[in-house]
Amino acid sequence: MERTNIAIVGLGTVGSGVAKLLLDHGDRTARHAGRTLWLKKAVVRDLAKPREIDLPAGVATDSLDDVINDPEISVVAQLIGGLEPARSIMLKLLESGKDIVTANKALLAEHGPELFTRARELGRSIAFEASVAGGIPIIANISQCLSANQICSLEGILNGTSNFIVTQMDEKGASYNDVVRKAQELGYAEADPAMDVDGTDAAQKLAILSHLAFGATVNWSEIPRIGIDGLDPDDLRYSRQLGYRIKLLALANLADDGLELSVAPTLVRIGTPLAEVRDAFNAIRVVGDAVGPVFYHGLGAGQMPTASAVVADLIDTAVGRTRLTFQTLEYFSIGQPPRAKLRDADTLVGRNYLRLNVANHPGTLASITTVLAKHQISIASVMQHEGENGATPLDSVPLVIMTHEATEGSAQAATREIESLDSITGPVVRLRVKD
Numbered sequence: 001m002e003r004t005n006i007a008i009v010g011l012g013t014v015g016s017g018v019a020k021l022l023l024d025h026g027d028r029t030a031r032h033a034g035r036t037l038w039l040k041k042a043v044v045r046d047l048a049k050p051r052e053i054d055l056p057a058g059v060a061t062d063s064l065d066d067v068i069n070d071p072e073i074s075v076v077a078q079l080i081g082g083l084e085p086a087r088s089i090m091l092k093l094l095e096s097g098k099d100i101v102t103a104n105k106a107l108l109a110e111h112g113p114e115l116f117t118r119a120r121e122l123g124r125s126i127a128f129e130a131s132v133a134g135g136i137p138i139i140a141n142i143s144q145c146l147s148a149n150q151i152c153s154l155e156g157i158l159n160g161t162s163n164f165i166v167t168q169m170d171e172k173g174a175s176y177n178d179v180v181r182k183a184q185e186l187g188y189a190e191a192d193p194a195m196d197v198d199g200t201d202a203a204q205k206l207a208i209l210s211h212l213a214f215g216a217t218v219n220w221s222e223i224p225r226i227g228i229d230g231l232d233p234d235d236l237r238y239s240r241q242l243g244y245r246i247k248l249l250a251l252a253n254l255a256d257d258g259l260e261l262s263v264a265p266t267l268v269r270i271g272t273p274l275a276e277v278r279d280a281f282n283a284i285r286v287v288g289d290a291v292g293p294v295f296y297h298g299l300g301a302g303q304m305p306t307a308s309a310v311v312a313d314l315i316d317t318a319v320g321r322t323r324l325t326f327q328t329l330e331y332f333s334i335g336q337p338p339r340a341k342l343r344d345a346d347t348l349v350g351r352n353y354l355r356l357n358v359a360n361h362p363g364t365l366a367s368i369t370t371v372l373a374k375h376q377i378s379i380a381s382v383m384q385h386e387g388e389n390g391a392t393p394l395d396s397v398p399l400v401i402m403t404h405e406a407t408e409g410s411a412q413a414a415t416r417e418i419e420s421l422d423s424i425t426g427p428v429v430r431l432r433v434k435d
Helices: 013-024 026-033 086-095 105-121 138-145 160-172 176-185 200-214 233-241 303-319 321-326 364-374 408-419
Strands: 003-009 036-043 073-078 099-102 151-157 244-255 258-269 281-288 292-299 349-359 379-384 396-403 424-434
Touching: 003 013, 003 303, 013 026, 013 036, 013 303, 026 036, 026 303, 036 303, 073 086, 073 303, 086 099, 086 105, 099 105, 099 303, 105 200, 105 321, 138 200, 138 281, 138 292, 151 200, 160 176, 160 233, 160 244, 160 281, 200 244, 200 258, 233 244, 233 349, 233 396, 233 424, 244 424, 303 321, 349 364, 349 408, 364 379, 364 396, 364 408, 408 424
Parallel strands: 003 036, 003 073, 073 099, 258 424
Antiparallel strands: 151 244, 151 281, 244 258, 281 292, 349 396, 349 424, 379 396
């Protein structure tokens, strides 16, 4: 059987999983590839560091040159995170004649057009299934399986860490800080979980999907995003009483006047598929003009789900499928005009959840509804509990309002005006609602 020599750069959690699949299940990969995928080199920073996998003699090296200068190695799984030196290493590998498989969504979201353009100039390819949603094959489905469609919308839970945290807070009543520590202990969250909980990770993944689905050239940092790090347990409780769960939802919606992109905690109706996605799982709902709605669900992170996607890309690259599909991703290249522009955020229309701490005296609700009416926002429902723990009539109490559809600009203006009322204490919590 013919042999394709593989190298891994970065033998961390995902790299070790890839090595396991190549070494322990070579028969399986050979069956699918029609050739042997041979792990020839694994580049690590510290050769003396204990590792969870025993590599054959001569495979481990601390020199990238052992890969760059080896003409027999044709495909490299580049599995180090961050922007640098990951970007420089990828360019060196491409220039040495290697095809690349990567899981680094931050790198592609920031430098994708540059790297893809350089790969095409050199006649090379970059495969990146593992960069979004771990083991869910969403990249292949959008770029290949659904290629007969104009994608109309994407709605997804793209960050397993945030979903785990929100699920534990919602179902177990656990505090945010306690759940973050638990997520770190289980390996779902990094020592610094900021990029997961502030929406950055989901925005980077949404930028990649938007490139593929809509030809958008938006930088991930331009996508409006709100994380879960400020999420209040009270809002989880009130949302559930209203028939919703809060999820960190990444949204892309194509309309006649452009593309709506956002990442934000959103109320999703209980019983719908996205509302039932729990713990570290990811899910993506895609709507195509021909196929209609399609739903993908699975583990979005972790060693073996991500390694599964990397090895699938290694197989596709070894047999030449990646090179064929890579050539069709023209809007990932520098100089290509965008096929979709971003919509004006103020004109976007949607429902809103508002939670206010209000003075418990006559006329308070009337002053709030007056402001909402001024901004053309009608009320769908109001929920107010009596003062708890012996509260007197003059104490502030929580008031929850669900609105009908209104523009984002109107909702923002009304929120600011409501916060200025004498009867309101503290900021108004405003969350989007997705029915």
